[in-house]
Amino acid sequence: MDSSSLGHCFITGGAGYIGSNLADRLLALGHRVTAYDNLSTGFMEFIAEAEKHQNFKLIRGDVLDLPALTHAMAGADTVFHLAANADVRFGTDHPRRDLEQNTIATFNVLEAMRANGVKRIGFSSTGSVYGEAAVIPTPEDAPFPIQTSLYGASKLAGEGLIAAYAEGFGLSGHIFRFVSVLGERYTHGHVFDFIKKLMADPTRLHILGDGRQRKSYMHVGDCIDAMLLAMTRAHEKVNVFNLGFDGYVEVIDSAKIICSELGVTPEFTFEGGERGWIGDNPFIWLSPKKIMALGWQPKCSIEEGVRRTVRWIKANPWVLERRS
């Protein structure tokens, strides 16, 4: 894949989980990379390798600080907007957080692009925008959804802003609706919670819901493959792609894979109910047919993705201390 057209890449959330993996990949491909991160959920450890590279620069700053963001973006050719509040579960505890960190932040990124004449944006949206999808596996043109979480609603708002800016200001937007992304540097979400709990107490695991929720995952390397492929091969004004493995596992199955990898045999208990929390979606399976039609194939199965996540956390126990 020739990604040279992406040029100098500016990554919001560039010290975060997916952002830092993307930075490493882009550096390896020869790109200049500027990571913009307030380090609220990113870690300096994630960009330790990148920082050795002369083409890499970290700028500490907040996406809600529009002047700083605009200044930092000068000279960029492509923006990857990955900074976000990615906390799906606790949205109702602090509704303003999704509005500010996802919706308003995306507006700021677009305004900074406009001020700097940057014309390309890749955006980490989410399968949560489908709410409880009426069609499964869910295609990108599924029936107009009803939102079920503040997180999904805030990402949908971000998608809408990007599309409207594309139409109104001649940008090109790539919108990626992710399933849960697993792999190296993964530090939040229910798989992380399971691993953390089991490493603290290998004798028991309490699961929210009935454990039969069906979820899809993908490995971060496959996710980045797909993003770069889409951004170099799809050339509509607005390009929407589901990114996910073409299948699913039950939550209990991912818990069992984690146990197998950790070599533990806990007693499972269940909170009960079809949904683990308000806005939890009992069945997520996004159709990846559109990105596969561009030539994408996942290299990592769901099981292998879970195992690699466990191995990485075991090798980096410091994240368990620093991410509650």
Add this chain to the structure above:
Amino acid sequence: MDSSSLGHCFITGGAGYIGSNLADRLLALGHRVTAYDNLSTGFMEFIAEAEKHQNFKLIRGDVLDLPALTHAMAGADTVFHLAANADVRFGTDHPRRDLEQNTIATFNVLEAMRANGVKRIGFSSTGSVYGEAAVIPTPEDAPFPIQTSLYGASKLAGEGLIAAYAEGFGLSGHIFRFVSVLGERYTHGHVFDFIKKLMADPTRLHILGDGRQRKSYMHVGDCIDAMLLAMTRAHEKVNVFNLGFDGYVEVIDSAKIICSELGVTPEFTFEGGERGWIGDNPFIWLSPKKIMALGWQPKCSIEEGVRRTVRWIKANPWVLERRS
């Protein structure tokens, strides 16, 4: 129709076009009505009759002022959130306006409801959320749309917030996707512009686009009938309804109806192009089958709606001076 369950109604934008018509109707039905309006696009003249009523109160305030909004809403049973920046065409001149006045304002209304324990909201969304719809006539569950205007994107964000609050905080939401609403007190949009131009110069009319754009309209009285019907008969957590006449006219046809009503015979000139402006949608026709299944029938044809609009503006020429 028994609307008594709506109780004390709080209308944001209650001195505006649709809001003041709704206030009059609710007062006639015996409701207590509080209009909340900053009078930026509302007019005291619109609520002159309402103000004679003991059940009516105007509170001057801005939806962006959350403490004032929360205070004003105390005691309400139902919120109609109609305050908005409804300027579809000039969104790209001031992108922040749609974000603030539509998206953030809707967030504030929901937060004020949460603080006051108000559980019901009716919301004026728009057919613009369908972008350039893939299916026409467009049903509520049309394929997941791509936004084409900042206005549509900001209303979609408002819809998402309402749905997420309904799920997360036990509200019930009624989301109304309007076509262009015509009738008494109509003071913005292309039909208003045509009337204003023709009253200033009856010899010529310049039309943006090729005049063949197909648009649907509805009369404000039919619109209010539909809103009240839906809010008393549809009881899902989130209830989405298209509101529009089941048909369309070409822009040139509505211009001709205006000319007929004014008794003028101008020369028509055209800017050309399928779209009158960035984000203009060349074909809008929302399917009203869902609201019709509840028993709604429009009382006013598109032609009659246009004629009544012209008559009202002729009888109220002051609006031409005060709405540029």
